[in-house]
Amino acid sequence: MHNDKKQGVLLVNLGTPDEPTSPAIKRFLSQFLHDHRVVDMSRWLWCPLLHGVILPIRAPKVAKLYQTVWMDEGSPLMVYSQRQASKLQDALNVPVELSMTYGNPSLLSGVEKLMAQGVEDIIVLPLYPQYSGTTTAAVFDGLSKAFKALNSIPGIRLIRDYHDHPLYIKALAGSVRRSWEKNGRGDYLLCSYHGIPKRLADNGDIYPQHCEQTTRLLQQELGLDDSQIGMAYQSRFGREEWLKPYTDKTLEALPNKGVKNIDIMAPAFSVDCLETLEEISEQCQELFEEKGGQKFTYIPCLNDDPAHIEMMQSLVRREFL
Structure with a gap:
């Protein structure tokens, strides 16, 4: 049976601050560390600790560390993930968008970009080879939340893991x-x-x-x-x-x-x-x-190595209808 619905791919990684500065890192870590999947402490204990102690102390330290690895085009995680998305799109010849669970570009923006290109079926590939509730499941939660903003939602398939591919x-x-x-x-x-x-x-x-x-x-x-x-x-x-x-x-x-x-x-x-x-x-x-x-x-990590892109291609093709 031939499926004539237009398909697209959403690559998802964890996320990264927009710039290597304390305010940007506070914004990013605040969103990340507010997720129950990441920290499951009761909120009335956790929030004062997070905003009163952890972020003010950690943000400036983390900013200094980010400054040591920042690339000309931006954060390494973002630069390599964007290269992956663009190479995967060339290989598959279907729309591919990149989203982050936390920070930018958001899950909602990735879904909206795919839908604006007429995509009705989205294959979601979280870039976590090994499944964890703290990462892959957080992508699923984030998508469910993003869909609340949409009147019409696409078909969706999540590739749960590929640790043994x-x-x-x-x-x-x-x-x-x-x-x-x-x-x-x-x-x-x-x-x-x-x-x-x-x-x-x-x-x-x-x-x-x-x-x-x-x-x-x-x-x-x-x-x-x-x-x-x-x-x-x-x-x-x-x-x-x-x-x-x-x-x-x-x-x-x-x-x-x-x-x-x-x-x-x-x-x-x-x-x-x-x-x-x-x-x-x-x-x-x-x-x-x-x-x-x-x-x-x-x-180094696999980044945009051709063998890595070939693996992603194989994972995604398996899901095509």
């Missing part, structure tokens, strides 16, 4: 092999995933299983044994326990175990951003070297 694993393995050719091969490959509070996983979030599966498949694809590859979780925030092992603690311990030359990558991030360019490339490298590590090679 063969082309995703191949693209990751390709990036590792390229790094090995260029920089030499480390003693150990550490896959660093964005953490979530352990409590969320205990309550049924399947994110850690997805991260473990990605690591296992990458290990098979690269032909590594258990002593040559491992995984850890980064970017924890606040005092509660997050998924372990922690990336920083892992890096501090490795030199004592004889691992002086390390390769590190961030498979949960589809584009390079503050958490990879500053937290991993700079902070983590310092930690590793302070504890006796000698060589630290950060393997």
